[in-house]
Amino acid sequence: MDLKHFEKILGYHFQTQHLLKEALTHKSTKKGVHNERLEFLGDAVLDLIIGEFLYKKFPNSKEGELSKMRASMVNEKAFAKVARHLNIGDYIFISNSEEQNNGRQKDSILSNAFEAVIGAIYLESGLEVVRTLVHHLLNAVHPNIDLNSLFYDYKTALQELTQARFSETPEYIVLDSSGPDHNKNFLIGVKIQGREFARANGKSKKEAQQTCAKIALETLKA
Amino acid sequence: MDLKHFEKILGYHFQTQHLLKEALTHKSTKKGVHNERLEFLGDAVLDLIIGEFLYKKFPNSKEGELSKMRASMVNEKAFAKVARHLNIGDYIFISNSEEQNNGRQKDSILSNAFEAVIGAIYLESGLEVVRTLVHHLLNAVHPNIDLNSLFYDYKTALQELTQARFSETPEYIVLDSSGPDHNKNFLIGVKIQGREFARANGKSKKEAQQTCAKIALETLKA
Numbered sequence: 001m002d003l004k005h006f007e008k009i010l011g012y013h014f015q016t017q018h019l020l021k022e023a024l025t026h027k028s029t030k031k032g033v034h035n036e037r038l039e040f041l042g043d044a045v046l047d048l049i050i051g052e053f054l055y056k057k058f059p060n061s062k063e064g065e066l067s068k069m070r071a072s073m074v075n076e077k078a079f080a081k082v083a084r085h086l087n088i089g090d091y092i093f094i095s096n097s098e099e100q101n102n103g104r105q106k107d108s109i110l111s112n113a114f115e116a117v118i119g120a121i122y123l124e125s126g127l128e129v130v131r132t133l134v135h136h137l138l139n140a141v142h143p144n145i146d147l148n149s150l151f152y153d154y155k156t157a158l159q160e161l162t163q164a165r166f167s168e169t170p171e172y173i174v175l176d177s178s179g180p181d182h183n184k185n186f187l188i189g190v191k192i193q194g195r196e197f198a199r200a201n202g203k204s205k206k207e208a209q210q211t212c213a214k215i216a217l218e219t220l221k222a
Numbered sequence: 223m224d225l226k227h228f229e230k231i232l233g234y235h236f237q238t239q240h241l242l243k244e245a246l247t248h249k250s251t252k253k254g255v256h257n258e259r260l261e262f263l264g265d266a267v268l269d270l271i272i273g274e275f276l277y278k279k280f281p282n283s284k285e286g287e288l289s290k291m292r293a294s295m296v297n298e299k300a301f302a303k304v305a306r307h308l309n310i311g312d313y314i315f316i317s318n319s320e321e322q323n324n325g326r327q328k329d330s331i332l333s334n335a336f337e338a339v340i341g342a343i344y345l346e347s348g349l350e351v352v353r354t355l356v357h358h359l360l361n362a363v364h365p366n367i368d369l370n371s372l373f374y375d376y377k378t379a380l381q382e383l384t385q386a387r388f389s390e391t392p393e394y395i396v397l398d399s400s401g402p403d404h405n406k407n408f409l410i411g412v413k414i415q416g417r418e419f420a421r422a423n424g425k426s427k428k429e430a431q432q433t434c435a436k437i438a439l440e441t442l443k444a
Contacts, residue, residue: 037285040273041274044270045270048266048269051266052263052266055259127348
């Protein structure tokens with residue numbers, strides 16, 4: 001296993017190679033030193049970097065919205081995706097039994113190793129360096145996607161607002177669907193208190209509903 | 223209200239005064255801008271600074287222990303204590319009704335304002351500056367106390383372990399007590415499954431029990 005390849009994918013070279021090895025070592029190896037402490041540190045580093053990113057990107061979002069967006073970015077599934085982008089599974093040190101148990105494909109193991117790698121870079125090079133690297137990774141894993149639409153659940157937000165304000169949940173209605181199976185289009189409307197607040201198109205019902213919810217939210221908050 | 227006094231207690235001067243005002247503004251003022259967004263940021267900053275502090279101070283502690291220690295330092299009650307040390311209550315902007323409701327003494331309001339101030343300093347001056355300040359505050363609020371004994375509850379940890387492993391709770395026995403009232407010394411032993419696992423001296427029963435629990439934990443985990 002040549003960790004130089006991993007460093008190349010990562011875009012970062014470790015001065016202290018034992019830190020990198022520690023970050024990639026799963027506790028199943030029973031070697032004493034494993035990556036849980038670095039994961040503890042990396043988790044806090046990612047919380048801050050992603051929190052600050054959202055704070056600056058959404059200057060008008062309230063604390064509750066920022067927390068929700070962060071929760072959707074800072075979790076095992078999201079980090080496992082970044083870890084797979086980095087091929088971390090090929091480079092981690094795990095026990096034979098964990099190996100046979102498909103450990104290299106497990107979200108939890110991949111996500112923890114990614115957090116530990118971030119913790120190790122932070123220890124070695126500080127916040128500025130690791131922040132640049134994390135921003136780069138987020139862009140690479142989610143290219144050309146507005147984080148707003150990717151990470152924020154407008155349907156849930158709308159439901160919370162309408163329940164607080166009108167004690168009712170929004171109703172989504174399929175107004176039209178067209179196109180062949182592989183290229184469907186849905187037109188969906190959202191009703192609150194019997195009144196249509198918005199309508200939107202989407203390639204799936206879920207997508208169209210999210211867009212409806214987003215528009216309705218803007219109307220209701222205006 | 224002269225915020226210069228507050229800056230003096232804090233030991234930090236804000237280049238952008240509106241950031242400081244925002245950090246000290248409770249949402250009850252209904253002025254639009256309040257401190258919840260800065261609190262969101264400051265919370266993550268404190269999580270990282272205190273996490274890193276513990277990571278470095280306790281190189282042999284496992285992730286679970288670090289998390290527990292951090293949880294006992296990063297919470298409303300602990301932050302309200304720091305906020306009181308800074309007299310934040312005298313400088314926050316709150317509504318009249320919150321004022322009459324003893325808002326200036328509420329743990330939640332004080333803790334949130336402290337987190338927001340930390341978030342504001344981080345935004346303006348970066349991690350290095352705010353880290354130094356937070357370390358200074360922790361030392362000021364808890365002088366001459368080993369964080370190990372302050373923040374980690376060995377008795378609880380031992381009880382959790384013995385209940386999981388032996389389905390019983392440890393028994394603490396006073397073996398000896400001596401000295402005058404103002405300078406007592408207690409010798410306490412801890413029994414698990416009828417066997418004495420450790421004995422330790424302390425200036426109070428609680429202190430001796432904690433030391434017993436610490437030794438017993440080390441023995442049981444070995």
